[in-house]
Amino acid sequence: MTYVLGRSAPVAGKTDFHRPALSALARLRATNSVVAGLPLLLALCLLWEIAPRLGWINAIFFPPLSAVLAALGDLLASGEMGRHVGISFQRAGLGFALAVVVAIPLGFLMGRYPLFEKATDLLVQTLRNTSQFALLPVFVLLLGIGEASKIAITFYAAVFFLLVNTIVGVKSVDPLLLKAARSMGTSDWDLFRKVIFPSAIPAIVAGMRLGVKASLFSVIAAEMLAARSGLGFLIQNSQLMLKAADMYAGIIVLTVVGLLLNYALVWIERRATHWRQGDGDQPH
Amino acid sequence: MDRITVTDIAKTFTLKPGQFVTVDGRESNAITVLSGLDLTIRKGEFITLVGPSGSGKSVLLDIIAGLTEASAGRASIDGELITRPDPRMAYVFQQYALFPWLTALQNVEYALEVRGVARAERRQRARHFLSLFGLGSFEDRYPSQLSGGMQQRVAIARALSVEPEVLLMDEPFAALDAQTRDILQSELLRIWERLETTVVFVTHSIDEAVYLADRVVAITARPGRVKKIIDVDLPRPRDLDIRNTPEFGRLKGHVWEVLRDEVRAAQKDWALSTASH
Ligand SMILES: Nc1ncnc2c1ncn2[C@@H]1O[C@H](COP(=O)(O)OP(=O)(O)OP(=O)(O)O)[C@@H](O)[C@H]1O
Ligand SMILES: [Mg+2]
Numbered sequence: 001m002t003y004v005l006g007r008s009a010p011v012a013g014k015t016d017f018h019r020p021a022l023s024a025l026a027r028l029r030a031t032n033s034v035v036a037g038l039p040l041l042l043a044l045c046l047l048w049e050i051a052p053r054l055g056w057i058n059a060i061f062f063p064p065l066s067a068v069l070a071a072l073g074d075l076l077a078s079g080e081m082g083r084h085v086g087i088s089f090q091r092a093g094l095g096f097a098l099a100v101v102v103a104i105p106l107g108f109l110m111g112r113y114p115l116f117e118k119a120t121d122l123l124v125q126t127l128r129n130t131s132q133f134a135l136l137p138v139f140v141l142l143l144g145i146g147e148a149s150k151i152a153i154t155f156y157a158a159v160f161f162l163l164v165n166t167i168v169g170v171k172s173v174d175p176l177l178l179k180a181a182r183s184m185g186t187s188d189w190d191l192f193r194k195v196i197f198p199s200a201i202p203a204i205v206a207g208m209r210l211g212v213k214a215s216l217f218s219v220i221a222a223e224m225l226a227a228r229s230g231l232g233f234l235i236q237n238s239q240l241m242l243k244a245a246d247m248y249a250g251i252i253v254l255t256v257v258g259l260l261l262n263y264a265l266v267w268i269e270r271r272a273t274h275w276r277q278g279d280g281d282q283p284h
Numbered sequence: 285m286d287r288i289t290v291t292d293i294a295k296t297f298t299l300k301p302g303q304f305v306t307v308d309g310r311e312s313n314a315i316t317v318l319s320g321l322d323l324t325i326r327k328g329e330f331i332t333l334v335g336p337s338g339s340g341k342s343v344l345l346d347i348i349a350g351l352t353e354a355s356a357g358r359a360s361i362d363g364e365l366i367t368r369p370d371p372r373m374a375y376v377f378q379q380y381a382l383f384p385w386l387t388a389l390q391n392v393e394y395a396l397e398v399r400g401v402a403r404a405e406r407r408q409r410a411r412h413f414l415s416l417f418g419l420g421s422f423e424d425r426y427p428s429q430l431s432g433g434m435q436q437r438v439a440i441a442r443a444l445s446v447e448p449e450v451l452l453m454d455e456p457f458a459a460l461d462a463q464t465r466d467i468l469q470s471e472l473l474r475i476w477e478r479l480e481t482t483v484v485f486v487t488h489s490i491d492e493a494v495y496l497a498d499r500v501v502a503i504t505a506r507p508g509r510v511k512k513i514i515d516v517d518l519p520r521p522r523d524l525d526i527r528n529t530p531e532f533g534r535l536k537g538h539v540w541e542v543l544r545d546e547v548r549a550a551q552k553d554w555a556l557s558t559a560s561h
Contacts, residue, residue, distance in 0.1 A: 180381035183349050184395050184446075185369050194394070198385045275385045275426040 063245045071245035072252060081234070081253060088223065088230040091147065092215040095154025099211060103159050104204065107166025108192065111200075117167075124163065132156040132218055140226055150222050150230075157218035158211035165207025169200025202273045209265040216261065220254060231257075287450060287482045288325040288348060293318055293357035294507075295343050306553075317343050319507035321357070325450075325482060332493040333486045334543060335503030335511075336550030341486045344508070345452050348484065349375050361450065371399060374443035378455040380435040382427040382442075388414060388434075389423035392442045399446050413441040416475060433464035440472065444479065451476075453485045457492065466524060469495060477521060490543070494518075494535045495527060502542045505549035512542045 045065055052059035063071075075081035110117040110124075132153050139149040139156075173196050181195045223232025231254055238246035295318040304311045317340040325331050333341050346352035348359050350369045359366045361373065374395070382391050392410035401409065414423050417437040427435050436456060443451055457465040469492060476483060487493050493500045500514040516535055518526055526532055 174381075176377060176379055176381045177383060179351060180375065180377060181398075183351060183369050183373075183375035184398050185371055186398050190398065195383070198383070201385075276428060 060242075061244055063248065068245050068248040068252065071243075072249035075234075075246065075249055081249070084229060084231045084234045084250075085253060085257065088216070088219050088232065091150040091223075091230065092154045092212075092219040095151045095156075095219070096158045096212060096215040098151065098155045099158035099162055099215070100208070102155075103162035103207075104166050107163045107204075108170055108196070108200075110163075111167040111170025112192075112196070124160075128160045128164075133221060136222055136225060145226050150219055150227065153222045154215040154219045157214040161210040161214060162204070162207045165203045165210075166200060169203030169207075170196055172203065173199040202269075202276075205265075205269045205272045209262070209269060212261060212265060213258065216258065285327045286324050287327040287329075288323075288359070288361055288484070289363075290321060290323040290325075290344070290348065290359045291357050293321040293344070293347060293354045293359060295340065295347065295352070296355045316507045318347075318354075319509055321503075321509045323501060323510055325484060327449075328480045328482055329498045330476060330483045330496055331485065331499055331501055332497040333484065333501050333503060334488070334490060334493045334539065335508060336505050336543070336547045337488070338506050338550060338553075339503045339546070340506060340508035341503055342454050344503075345375070345454050345484065345486060348450075349373055349452055351375075371446070372449040374446055374448035374451055376436075376439050376443045376451065376453040376456045378458050380427070380432075380439045382435055382439055384427050387424050387426055388419060388430065388438045391427070391438055392445050395442045395446050409445055410441075413445040414438070416444075417441050417471060431464075433460055433468060436460065436468065437471075440468075444475065444481070447479075448481060450482045450484065453483065455486050455488065458488065465492070470524060472496070473520075473522060490536050490539045491527065494532060494539060495522065500535075500539055502539065502546070505546045505553060511546060514539055514542065 048065040048068075050064075051057045052062050052064045072081070106120075110120060135156060136149070136153055139152040143149040143152055177195055177199065178191065181191055186195065219230065220232035220235070223230035224236040227233045231250055235247050235250035235254070238244070238250060294316065296314050296316045298314050299305065301313075304313060305315045306312070307316070317338075321340075321344065333344070335341055343352060347354050348361075348366065350366045350373070353367075361370060382388075383394065386394060389407070389410050392413060393406045396406040396409060411420070411423065414420060417440065419434065419437055419441065422430060422434060427438070430438065436459075440453075440456070457468055460468065472483075473496065483496075485493075485496060487496075494516055497516045500516060502511045502514065503509070504511045514535065518529075518531065518535070
């Protein structure tokens with residue numbers, strides 16, 4: 001079940017008319033799942049706060065939430081957090097953009113021309129089944145420890161999600177639509193642009209969602225292994241320096257960024273497929 | 285004057301490796317769908333094509349539309365050989381074939397855009413043809429928000445908007461309920477009488493075939509060719525009541541008589557090919 005952040009929950013009063021005795025369970029069902037999920041999240045935060053304070057867990061390795069938030073405040077105020085996040089975003093963004101530029105045209109060709117797919121499929125499958133993390137040492141050897149190897153790993157992480165989904169999208173084009181378009185005199189180029197591409201968009205956007213996540217997580221991992229900046233470096237380095245509060249602050253930021261990114265992508269996905277039935281917010 | 289001439293058309297499909305059909309009791313990797321088909325369609329005429337399932341009616345329409353190449357023979361429009369989709373023709377399918385990501389208006393505009401009509405005129409013409417089918421207030425709807433009957437109206441409006449000389453329709457009303465079908469048949473006739481387009485209309489309904497047509501063309505079981513052409517000299521404009529006249533009943537009986545043996549032959553063919561696999 002997907003939903004968009006901030007979208008209002010169905011108003012309970014509306015359904016009251018039909019069902020006067022709305023049970024507590026039904027009320028819960030009618031609430032926005034962000035609201036419904038809050039109590040459990042708050043309970044976790046509370047546990048995080050009291051467990052170290054009561055000595056249930058070692059506060060050196062697991063500082064209370066308030067201490068972590070204070071550290072986060074410092075990191076934000078000094079601009080250090082912003083700098084690291086910015087660097088990670090830049091790397092992931094570049095790698096991802098590169099993946100889009102490569103995967104979409106390639107996916108179109110592979111999805112549309114069976115002969116081309118036959119020739120390239122084995123190579124793609126082989127590359128696809130190698131972990132990008134296993135390749136990091138290779139990238140470092142070839143591209144050095146700088147930006148290029150980080151961008152390479154994020155590219156590698158995203159490109160196959162995009163490629164596979166583009167192929168699926170292109171192949172799922174309704175042959176009747178192709179026939180109809182051709183009967184109207186659509187040129188081959190327009191067939192790509194105006195029929196195959198829009199048909200493939202839902203699958204491509206779904207691939208982007210997976211790809212963006214993979215890019216982000218890969219860049220974090222790469223930064224933990226070999227970097228001097230970025231969110232991954234911040235988390236890893238704080239651990240080495242025994243600055244546990246900073247480490248958790250980094251993890252919280254990573255989680256929040258991942259969450260927001262996911263919501264943004266769900267939103268984009270809904271926009272891109274708004275013409276499909278049953279999405280609620282269709283234009284009239 | 286003749287608009288479309290189809291001369292000695294044949295079409296044979298080669299099946300994929302491992303696929304077979306039974307022809308005259310023998311297994312074959314090729315299937316001959318049309319053979320020696322001749323047909324002349326006059327300008328402005330409404331032709332309906334009837335014939336058993338699998339007799340190649342859709343393939344014939346595809347050949348006329350320039351989407352499929354005939355294995356032998358020739359098809360021409362106004363004396364010119366058809367080798368690719370021709371701007372003088374438009375095609376309407378049973379399953380509407382609207383672009384689901386475009387609104388009703390945009391779907392109609394698409395056909396005009398492909399033909400190179402300027403933007404402003406595109407919009408105006410698309411609106412005009414949608415309103416012709418009573419869809420004026422639905423132009424911003426996506427196909428998924430329209431009923432089947434409305435979607436098919438959009439598809440017909442899209443086809444007519446380019447002002448084709450020939451309108452090809454492959455069982456356009458077969459997926460609709462009986463009432464919607466009746467209404468659309470009448471709408472189509474009303475608009476056709478105004479536009480003077482030539483229509484080639486495939487249907488499985490003998491009732492529909494007689495109601496719409498100037499001439500009903502009966503196609504044989506596979507391999508398809510023209511078995512008989514039945515002139516329908518019912519007066520126009522026709523309204524739905526014409527179906528209750530004895531003359532209408534007589535024509536229907538006649539078409540059914542012509543088709544009966546072909547439908548049986550097709551059934552036998554089908555039974556054979558399924559029994560052997
Ligand atoms: N691309 C193709 N490859 C192989 N066989 C084909 C192909 N297209 C059509 N056929 C075969 O040609 C025959 C005639 O098909 P067609 O669709 O023209 O029949 P039809 O008269 O329109 O039937 P229906 O009334 O059921 O629509 C069928 O047996 C079909 O299987
Ligand atoms: Mg057919």
